[in-house]
Amino acid sequence: MAVEAGITVRTLRFYRERKLLAPPRREGRIAWYDDRHLARLRTISALLERGHTLNGIAELAEAFEQGRGVADVLGVGAPTEEEPVRLTPEELADRFAGQVTPENLAAALELGYLGTDGDEIVHVSRRLLDVSSELVARGVPLAAVLAAGREVRVHAEALAALFEGLVRDHVPERDVTRLRPLARSAVEAEVSLALDRRLSSGGDRRGPL
Structure with a gap:
């Protein structure tokens, strides 16, 4: 396993001692590692190359382990127009240029933006x-993006509740889901018009825009 991952046996043992790697399956004195161990070792190496420290990687791993599984986040069978994206930890790190700290990861997991599925x-x-x-x-x-997302979530929930109440009062139950594109278009148009008003008037420079 150490050879496949490009590390020494001593480094492998060190990672196990630091709890960066799950214990192998044992048969007597023989330790058996599987593809998940290899994937984790390659992830550790990739994150180290991107400037993360071992302490930081350990904290990231802990945040992943405390996060919700993908089924809990997505909601099994729930209707959605969104396309989920699978990422490795190193791909996530590349996406956000070294800003995937334990604090930011915990915030994203709490918001439900991210779910975990094994090492993905x-x-x-x-x-x-x-x-x-x-x-x-x-x-x-x-x-700052995650903080803004938390505020947007509050307003989005209120808008969704408003539109749901509107259509449920006047539209048969079977047609409620079909009207989702109308709700999205209405919200997008209002946000676009609000941006037009703020930009044309100079806006409140103390605000997020």
């Missing part, structure tokens, strides 16, 4: 992933 990470929405990574690429700290 699942982001619930390709659109949100693309927008957030683009904001970070343009200089907005990931912590």
